[in-house]
Amino acid sequence: MNKPDDPSAARGISVYPTFEERGRAFDAQLIERSWARSLRYGISPADRVLFEAPQLVRPRELREYGGPLLEAARPEMEQLHASLAPRDWVLACIDMDGVVLNAIGKCNSANRELNQVFRQGAQFLETLVGTTAPSCALAEKESVVISGPEHYLEEARAFTCMATPIFAVDGGIVGVLDASRKGPVSSAYTLESLVIAARAIERRLFTQLGDVLLVHLHCRLDILGTPMEGLLAFDAGGKLRGANRIARQLFGEPELKIGIDFADLFDMPFAHAVCYRRYDLSVPFRLQTHSGSQLHACVTASPTKGASTPSRIAFEGRRADVAERGPCLEDPAVSEALERARKAFARNIPVLLNGETGTGKEVFARLLHDEGPRAAGPFVAINCSSIPASLIESELFGHVEGAFTGSRKGGAAGKIEQAHRGTLFLDEIGDMPMELQGRLLRVLQERSLCRLGGTSLIEVDFALVCATHRDLLQLTGEQGFREDLYYRINGFRVALPALRERSDLARLIQHLLRGETSGQHPPALDGVALKALLAYHWPGNIRQLHQVLRLAAAFAEDEGIIRLDHLPAEVLQARPLSVPPLEVPEGTLQASEQRAIRAAIDACQGNLSAAARSLGIGRATLYRKLKTMD
């Protein structure tokens, strides 16, 4: 074929790097095809189009018809431009008709011509400008770099430009993102940045879908939460509303038709995925496709419009105790109580914590200390129920040498003295012997104490936090606790809710699981196991939950996913009694059927084929029925 302006011939005499030198995957045929089309369109390389063609669309009209793409592209372009700034790139967002919606470039002499070429409303279609990066990327739906003489028009040959397509949620091309600059450049880094920005723009287009469930997926766990993850959007009925290009590559394009059901793609009921969102859990879990592929997934609600797209979901986690990781306090009642208690504590008002065992009373007390005005001082805790009555007096008040047989040489300071300029935490104060209650009251009133066996007064200055699982007021009525002491320690009372009453149980699970990993991702939680944990009544509260998760994470170490059989018997046995009520009227035939289906799925640990067999129905029937359930 006779090609008057063969791009490869031009390359031979060029100062521009060769394809190989640019060190990137590159399809030379893509440019040759574009040149062939440009020739066919009857354009002459000598034509002057780029600088002189009239503006096709006025900027005012652009805002209207290019609005959604522009809105999604602008923040990503600004960010990319800032990172490329020292090298005078002009970035342009161009719609599917080749019209420049927006361009960003510094106003300097190096950019003068490109700012003119990429003016708003100018059009880049192969039929008008021949081979350029944006026109070629639009035609080929592929990323492309066009350097100097690879441009069809002579007037464009002083530039290097690269463009990458932007795909809409339905898979169609919606525009391209272009980066251009004068002269030859090494392009690999810029092209990579451009592609990542385009993926981020596509993620922002998902936010324009409104209220959808977003399923983030990839076969590699470390890709989840990055712009390179697969993304599917489902409406409340489980119907597919959008899929990004990476998800389309994972499934194969024909599979992902808009409107198909979640259950047509995955071996998991949609209701389980919804369960992750309901509790706002971003813990990754395994999702099996009907073709048997195992994907890592995580579910989020669609981010609110305009909110920045998180570039990374926070999966980071290593084994660390609560003190290091910080407690989870997302239950509004708990966080509100903490806020008030902080204020009281800062004014030296004694705080009394009431709550069942394991509800986090000591964690709460430590938090008050760590965030209070005495944080630089000591935090001294003493459990009044675990020390024998005969020892508690010396433990609390200290003793002088010779106070009793076996007393320490030189005497010893008690816990109250040790808490000087810090915080004294008296746990299980309801178990303090009556006779000591009077002595404690005196210390609190006089701010001084006398060591056991001693005569001199020692001044003490400490903040006080007490805790108990008992009803102290009732105890005062039964003569088990001094009423005057009760009012003295009860400056501000906080009733810590039992775990079964907390609204942040799912968050706590996630939080504690993160602590069960050493330098890697936390174990994922199977939907059925999550439900069982949420349904259990947790008599041992957070302490018990922590133990259960620690054990389950150890059992699930090889698989990386916690399943029902990794949970202890007491959690499983309690399940049937406490499965959350179904959202269909009790007593109807439909309600009974749904209960039976859920029970079968739970019993089969989410394996739908096994559940269908146990129900005596076909798998397709089970899918059909699941579609009608939440």
Ligand SMILES: Nc1ncnc2c1ncn2[C@@H]1O[C@H](COP(=O)(O)OP(=O)(O)OP(=O)(O)O)[C@@H](O)[C@H]1O
């Ligand atoms: N908000 C929280 N976030 C994360 N972990 C917590 C939280 N609260 C408590 N825990 C964990 O739960 C366990 C029990 O907490 P803590 O000892 O504070 O409870 P407690 O009410 O003082 O118990 P007890 O009354 O039996 O002394 C600890 O392992 C602690 O790390």
